[in-house]
Structures are given as C-alpha cells and as structure tokens.
Amino acid sequence: MTPHLSGFPPDAQRIVERWDPRGLHDWRNQDWVGRAVHVVAVRGIDPGPVLDALAPHEPVTAVPGCAAVVVMALDAASVLGRDELSALDAAAADVERVVFVLTGAGAAGRDTVRERNEALLRAHAARFADVCVLTTTDALPSAVEEVLAADPEATARRNARRAAHSLVERTRHRITETAQVMRDGSEVAAAELRTRKGRLALERDGGRAERLARLRGDVQQVRVELLHEAANRARSVSAAARSEIDRAGRGDLPAFPERMGDLAKQTTTELDEIVARQLEELVDRAGVHGLPPAASAAPEDGPAGPQPRHRGVEDRLMVVVGASAGAGIGRLAISPISMMPALDIATIPITLALGGAAAWWIARTRRLVAERAHVRQWASDTAGHLRSQLEQRVHRRILEIEAQVSDQILADSRTAALAVDEELARIDAEARLLAAERKGRIASCERDRAVLAKVLDALGTSREPDVAASRPTP
Secondary structure, eight states, rough: OOOOTTTHHHHHHHHHHOOOOHHHHHHHHHHOOOOOEEEEOOTSOHHHHHHHHHHHHOOOEOOTTTTEEEEEEETTTSSSSHHHHHOOOOHSSOSOOEEEEEOOOOOHHHHHHHHHHHHHHHHHHHGGGGGOOOOSSSGHHHHHHHHHHSSHHHHHHHHHHHHHHHHHHHHHHHHHOOOHHHHHHHHHHHHHHHHHHHHHHTTTTHHHHHHHHHHHHHHHHHHHHHHHHHHHHHHHHHHHHHHHHHHOOTGGGGGHHHHHHHHHHHHHHHHHHHHHHHHHHOOOOHTOOOOOOOOOOOOOOOOOOOOOOOOHHHHHHHHHHHHHHHHHHHHHHHGGGGGGGGGGGGHHHHHHHHHHHHHHHHHHHHHHHHHHHHHHHHHHHHHHHHHHHHHHHHHHHHHHHHHHHHHHHHHHHHHHHHHHHHHHHHHHHHHHHHHHHHHHHHHHHHHHHHHHHHHHHHHOOSSSTTTTSSBBOO
C-alpha cells in the first residue's frame, strides 16, 4: 500500500523514481504497521542482556523490517564510534523511534560515557536532539512499552515519514555525487580534447619540414653519386676510343666517328637506366607515390666527325726527308754494282727507285701517325663534350624529380592540414555539444536537488549533521 504523506508529493516521488526506482518501490510496498523490536549491536558488544530484558515483550527481530522501535546496545566502557553510527544509520533509516541503552556490568564512569554518547548523537543527526541514553537495561522494558503503547497508525505514519526522509536524503546525495562526477568529468574530457588538439596541431603539416629536409639530403647524395658515375662513363669512353685508335689502320680511321657515336649512345642509355633506378629509390624513400612516368629525355645528337687534317710543311718536309733517306739507302745498296764499269749506268735508276719508294713509305707512315693523332685529339674532345652532356642530363633529371617530389609533399601537406582542420572543427563541435549536454544534465540535477531539499524540509528533519559539534572516535 502506498503511504500518503503531505511532505512527499508525487512530483518529488517521480524524481526519486528516476534516480532510485528500487528504493521507491520498496517504500511504497512496505507494511508500516509492525509491532516488532529491532535490536542492534556491533561486533564486540554482547546483546544478551538487552534480549533478556525484552524477552517478555513484543517479538524481537534482527532485521529492521516491520519494526516499531529500534533498540541500540552501546558499550558502557567506551564512547561510541564510527561503527556504531554506521550501524545506527542503517537500522534506523526506516524507524522513527530509537532507544539507546548501555550494557556491560561494573563499568566505571558510566555517566560520563552516557553524556559523551548523547553529545555525539546530537551532533550526528538533528533527530536525536532530545536523546536520552539509558544507563541500565532495567529501564529498557518500560521505555519500549511506552513506544509500543502508542497508536499503531501513528507509529506507521512516523516510520513511513522517516523512511521517506531517508530515501529522499539518499537520493539527494546520489544526485550530488552524480553532478560532481559530471563536473569532474568535464575537466577530464576538456583536458583530453586539449591533448588531442595539441597532437593534431603538431601533425597539421603532415611532416612537411622533415620530409623536405630528408629529400634535400637524399638529392645531394644521389647527385654526387650520379655525377661521379657520369664522369667514370666518360673516362671509359675516352680510354676505349684511344685504345681502338691506336690499333686502327688507315682504312679504319674514316669509320671511327660512327664508332664513337655508338659508344656515346650506349653510355648515355646505360647512364639513363642508372639514373632512373636511383631516382626511383629516392622517390620511395621520400614516401611519394603515384608520380607520373618520367618523359624520355631527347636523344643527344651524335658527335660530329673530325675536320679534315690540314697538310702542312711537315708533310712536304717528310717527303724530302724520305727521298734523301731513300737516295742514301739506294747508294748503299748499289755500291757493290758500281764497282763494275759495265753496270755503272744502272746505278742511277736504281738509286732513284729506292729513294722514291723510301720517300713514299715514310710519307705514308707519317700521314697515318698524323691522322691517328688528329682522330685521337678529336676523340678526347668528344669525350669531354660527352661528359658535359651526361652531367647535364643528370642535373636535369634530378631537378625534375626534386620538383615533382616537392610538389607532391606540399600537396600531401595541404591535404593533411585540411584533414586536421576538419578534425579540429569536429573536436570543437563535439566539445560544444558535450558542454551543452553536461550543462543541461547538471542543471537538471540541481533542479532535482532543489526539489528534494524542499521535501526534506517538509518532512521536518535536518539534512546535514552539525559539523561544528564533536565527531565520534573510531
């Protein structure tokens, strides 16, 4: 049966039902018309004398349900402590009348203990403002009979009011704790959001500065390696050209410029492959993907052939030197014949023939040596030009890749900054939403607390103990 209390209106009951539905259900369905006596004693206090004193009277129970009065046994040798007060609050939450009695035979200073206990009980709760602790169990039966002699309906109403007060006070305490948790939680949530925002702000550029610095270092390293490779390739072409020129005959020299062009093309192709492979590794280290394929570099024009060698005075001089040498060799060869008068006339043509042959051979050999020197010089100049072309191709390709990778890093940074800005905006919106929800919940808690505070005042009991009074000892 639901009790009808003027101080506990339906709107207050609905508030309690939201916060403690089980407690309100038990209060509404509790049978308040009871005649039992509930005896309470903490560990270390013998309740035997109290039970013996109450044996001839109403049923004595160890549970507070359906009790009309609570009898609290206190030790006559010591002042009550926190354990006794906790047991008292639990046992007397639904019972209005409480009788306190000291137990223990032969305890000295019983009156002093009684006075101290009464002071502590008055400080503990306003409902015990007129408390009187019995010093012996002899007076206990009459005190209990006085309570039980009251009108059962009036006793039920008092107990129902006491239980309602305890329920409302417990609910109000729960609301206070919940509001405090929400306030504390708001600070924790705000700190977490600030931490997230700080971490996102550090990630806003997507590591652009670090990636660009690493890219510059990698580009310098690759540039040094590729330029060194280009120089080695050019030196290899020059050495191969000199070796082939030294072995070339008179008929091989006119075709050597074509051979030099083939060596240059082969070297350029091999170097392009090395450059592409190392730059691909550089792009991977930079963390860039999806770059467009590199456009093939325009092939370099083949080296132009050497200019015709200018025939100077030295060539004519070599003819004269060859003729002179040939004449000397001819005279030496025909000296045995000149000793025969009959063959003396033949010495002149023989000398001339040998001199002409020697002059022709020496001049021809001189021209071959000169042609080799001319082509060798041309090959050396061509190798130097080839090195310049190779280094230019390396520089151009490195600059193209560096520009593409830098642009991609900047694009990634802009994308990361946009994503971070969106996340920061979402966090701010979430923070505002949580703050609004928390503010609304705290305001709702405060409204419920205010309503329950009025209910507690209407039920006629104080909500808070006297903090200025003495506190119990443990």
